[in-house]
Amino acid sequence: MASRQTTSLACESETSFLGKETTAALRASFALKAHKGAQVVQTPFQPQASYKVAVLGAAGGIGQPLALLIKMSPLVSDLHLYDIANVKGVAADLSHCNTPSQVLDFTGASELANSLKGVDVVVIPAGVPRKPGMTRDDLFNINAGIVKNLVEAVADNCPEAFIHIISNPVNSTVPIAAEVLKKKGVYNPKKLFGVTTLDVVRANTFVAQKKNLKLIDVDVPVVGGHAGITILPLLSKTKPSVSLTDEEVEKLTVRIQNGGTEVVEAKAGAGSATLSMAYAAARFVESSLRALDGDGDVYECSYVESDLTELPFFASRVKLGRKGVEALIPSDLQGLTEYELKALEALKPELKASIEKGIAFANKQAVTA
Numbered sequence: 389m390a391s392r393q394t395t396s397l398a399c400e401s402e403t404s405f406l407g408k409e410t411t412a413a414l415r416a417s418f419a420l421k422a423h424k425g426a427q428v429v430q431t432p433f434q435p436q437a438s439y440k441v442a443v444l445g446a447a448g449g450i451g452q453p454l455a456l457l458i459k460m461s462p463l464v465s466d467l468h469l470y471d472i473a474n475v476k477g478v479a480a481d482l483s484h485c486n487t488p489s490q491v492l493d494f495t496g497a498s499e500l501a502n503s504l505k506g507v508d509v510v511v512i513p514a515g516v517p518r519k520p521g522m523t524r525d526d527l528f529n530i531n532a533g534i535v536k537n538l539v540e541a542v543a544d545n546c547p548e549a550f551i552h553i554i555s556n557p558v559n560s561t562v563p564i565a566a567e568v569l570k571k572k573g574v575y576n577p578k579k580l581f582g583v584t585t586l587d588v589v590r591a592n593t594f595v596a597q598k599k600n601l602k603l604i605d606v607d608v609p610v611v612g613g614h615a616g617i618t619i620l621p622l623l624s625k626t627k628p629s630v631s632l633t634d635e636e637v638e639k640l641t642v643r644i645q646n647g648g649t650e651v652v653e654a655k656a657g658a659g660s661a662t663l664s665m666a667y668a669a670a671r672f673v674e675s676s677l678r679a680l681d682g683d684g685d686v687y688e689c690s691y692v693e694s695d696l697t698e699l700p701f702f703a704s705r706v707k708l709g710r711k712g713v714e715a716l717i718p719s720d721l722q723g724l725t726e727y728e729l730k731a732l733e734a735l736k737p738e739l740k741a742s743i744e745k746g747i748a749f750a751n752k753q754a755v756t757a
């Protein structure tokens with residue numbers, strides 16, 4: 389939950405997930421030429437700063453709409469799109485949007501290193517999605533190796549970058565990435581993030597619908613991890629504070645935990661959440677860029693190395709700054725309801741096992757030089 393309101397696109401108010409100033413700048417960039425009578429007036433547009441963002445898995449269901457949303461950010465000067473196939477057309481298409489960033493395409497392992505040179509933020513949605521009946525952990529066998537290889541390349545080519553891991557199972561792929569970075573001697577826990585923003589986006593949407601609140605106002609912290617019961621929305625910490633019956637809490641919690649499965653089932657074999665995920669990931673990218681740009685008031689939930697519980701990785705609200713995670717926010721975990729405390733204890737064994745599975749996988753693999 390970014391401290392600036394981030395829950396709705398610009399249509400509802402001046403403020404969008406891109407932030408008020410950014411939204412205004414974006415509008416300006418969409419209207420570079422304003423017609424004033426017969427005269428064409430150029431509206432100058434200056435990005436506030438210029439950051440390079442790489443998307444690995446950019447031709448996929450998440451990658452394409454995510455690339456579009458990142459292309460709309462005035463904070464981005466260069467957008468690098470990498471995939472093992474089909475990325476040339478995506479980049480050609482996107483490059484025709486008259487927003488400031490230049491788009492470059494990179495196809496296949498031989499172009500991976502170049503896609504990462506000088507990059508400030510790397511977003512990784514590469515990998516296979518779920519089909520009905522599968523758990524996120526069922527993706528481990530394929531996606532663990534993909535994430536390992538990509539993070540090795542990140543370590544070699546842009547070790548200072550913020551790394552956003554989207555590929556599932558996030559509960560395990562983030563610990564895998566950490567181990568890979570450690571083996572390469574470049575691990576900075578402040579810059580490695582599991583993207584759990586979609587859980588917050590869902591929680592905000594479902595609570596606002598249930599309580600008939602303006603979406604833009606609702607902010608629910610979601611902690612734990614990103615799979616089933618490890619997703620723990622702290623409804624008692626909702627802002628503005630809402631009054632919910634025990635039955636409402638139970639129903640909302642289960643719906644938020646099953647949000648991904650809801651989409652997987654509706655798509656009936658054609659993949660998992662892509663559009664809402666792209667929206668959520670773009671919000672997290674924008675928050676990271678604002679933090680890099682010196683905004684001192686950026687907060688998001690993310691799955692990071694943590695000492696808030698006995699688990700080495702845990703999703704919580706974090707303060708983002710130029711150097712990555714500036715602080716974990718412990719206050720959300722204080723004064724929990726009995727329901728939340730029980731759910732927090734219940735999620736720990738599953739999350740612990742997923743973390744250990746990721747670490748064990750990474751440690752039995754050879755590091756690619």
Ligand SMILES: NC(=O)c1ccc[n+]([C@@H]2O[C@H](COP(=O)([O-])OP(=O)(O)OC[C@H]3O[C@@H](n4cnc5c(N)ncnc54)[C@H](O)[C@@H]3O)[C@@H](O)[C@H]2O)c1
Pocket residue numbers: 444445446447448449450451470471472473513514515516517518527531534538553554555556557558583584585586587614659660661662665
């Ligand atoms: N963190 C979350 O909240 C969240 C939400 C939705 C989906 N996901 C996960 O994101 C991942 C991607 O989902 P999707 O719907 O975009 O899948 P998709 O199959 O549509 O796209 C995946 C893309 O990754 C590419 N790819 C595969 N191997 C690669 C490699 N080695 N290097 C680079 N690119 C590679 C594919 O070519 C494809 O273009 C899945 O693992 C899914 O479970 C996570």
Ligand SMILES: O=C(O)C[C@H](O)C(=O)O
Pocket residue numbers: 517518524556586647648649651652660661
């Ligand atoms: O549910 C999935 O498999 C994709 C993603 O993790 C989601 O929460 O939508």
